[in-house]
Amino acid sequence: MKMNIRTALAALATSAAALGASGAAAQEVTIEYWQYFFEARVNAMDQLIENFEAANPNINVEMTHFPYADYRTRTAVAVPAGEGPDIVQLFYGWLNDYIDAELIQPLPADRFSPEMVESEFFPMVQAMERDGQYFALPTAVRSLALFYNQRLLDAAGVEVPTTLDELVAAAAATTERDGAGNITQVGLTTGMTAQDHHWFREVLIRQMGGEPYTDGYRNVNYDNEAGRAALDFYLGLEEQGVTQSGFMDEPQAAFRGNRAAFHIDGSFRIGALNDSRGLDWGVTELPAGPDGTRSNYSSYWVNAITSSAEGAEYDAAVLFMEYLTSPEAMQIWLDVVGELPARAEVGMTEENANDEVFGPFIRGLEYANTTIFADESAQRQVLVDMIERVQLQDMDPGESLSIAAEAEQAILDDYYGE
């Protein structure tokens, strides 16, 4: 790997320097960092490592990356075996398992005090705290927003919607059908298998006056009026003919193919949309609910210090963690990867918060919630099945909602051992 040669060269250079300046106070330390492969992320991390090593000449950081497909399995096998890195990037949803298995260490409270994190980071990062200690912190976060196709909006003569009602009306105006009534262009893309399950959980239910979970995401709380209202709104989209689930296979494919006017997706989609030629797109905040409530869903990858970092390596890892969560690193990450800064002061700068593309996502962070999943894919499947029971098997929506709530509660109970 190119990077390894580079880091090896850097190590040679620094160790040569250390030899020259024999008797230098600081001792040479090498720490290892793992993340999954995504070109922009790897490039950004290369930059961060370079800056960090320049500021800390006695520390070498070696980065290793794996394909996303087996990243979770590889870290899960390597870290317990003691073969893992000193600092590892994990999805926030995996953290509980790592803390329980004592595979990661709490961040030192003198450098990362809970008060500091609570006052300086966006609020949803607080999910990373346990028993008054922070176990991990993100460099960047993600949120949802409403993408729109400017050309289709202009053709239908509709404005960018700001509320759910306006969204439905605008979607109706941009839906097109052929002579037989088959949809050939959808107003709004839908698909619980994509981002809609987040939109349903953290946004629609809250906008209908509910709260999706109670007791720190341990109790399902949507088998009620608010949940039913959210479900009826969601099912209504297809009944009113402004969408068709599974249209063009995937929601993002329909949007990229100029066959959808509106599309709800995460900030990680920006890069792919920039690469789509002939697509004139814009993005705005998720539409507000009937009473003006706004909400959003945020997810993130965090960096954590593993239990294998000890002594000098631990000290170096703490220094590197400090740099990874610094405003400077967050700005680099935003510029290179396009992911949103986790610190409010970086995100809410005049320039970032009003950015045409990043602005809607960053503003969404202020009112975003982060679902604490026990098993994200299983919990998503519950909502996928909820919709399909109604659409494919004509089940009563209320009954399907109750079954879903019960099934998700069973997953949570099983996980928390209740």
Added chain:
Amino acid sequence: MASNPSIHDTTPQATQPPVAQGGFYSRLSINQKRTLWAWAFLAVPILFYVVIRFYPTGNAMVLSFQEWNLLGDRTWNGVDNYITLFSDPVFWQVFRNTFAYLLIGTPVSLVISFIIAYHLDQVRFMHGTIRALYFVPFMTSAVAMAWVWRWFYQDVPIGLFNNMLASVGIAQIDFLDSTTNALPSILAPAIWAGLGFQIIIFMAGLRAIPRTFYEAAKIDGVSTWTVLWEITLPLLRPTIVFIVVLSSIGFLRIFDHVFNMTTANPGGPLNSTKPLVLMIYQTAFDSFDMGYAAAQTVVLFVILLIVSLIQLRILKDR
């Protein structure tokens, strides 16, 4: 004296130990040497199988009585995994699906491939080309094929089949987005992909039947049907056994076609296409419930074993 010969012998004895092994080897008969060498060579694959196959198999069986999420320690939980499995309605749905793949897939592919092979055997014109055309799908990657078929099955405006239907004014068919149509829709390309191989095996079987039987039948003036029933099929029995066993195991283990045609909602809609292997995959690598996944694997192993034994018995002994 007795001591003298022993003194005499010391010199040869001192040099004997290094020779002794050669001596042992040279004292072996040709057959024994052959056996020794056979074992020496066989030891490599045996060792390989022990490490790569038998050890993990045994380990999985032990794991099926434990709970493990890859990160923490393994803890014993008795037969809990099996109790959960047998009381899980999804498992029984998956069980039915798995057998639907087997019971539809095997006979259909067997009949189609036999009909094609039987007729292809009598064709002389462009025989090689036609045979190659049937074999191409077997060489194609299942993943690529599944994605192409997934595109065929989409709704208007992109799906090939539905666009054809719509252009002649017929209502669209929900191929994959339906609890009843999805399984046959996924099975179709899986059958098509395996045909090439089965045709080749059938043709080899047909060619192996001695011509003299057919000549004798011709002299007796027997009808074509009788020839087929009384000569061709009975003599093809070993070939049929081979194909049935192989394709049954293939359909019982179906995974790539299902997973790739339903990636967004694996085994969906509503688990109507989920085979056992996909359930195992999801339990292990989405939910990281390794013990439970191991229990499912043991059940699959037992099913495969029973089905194979039954087939070998029924088809061979008559």
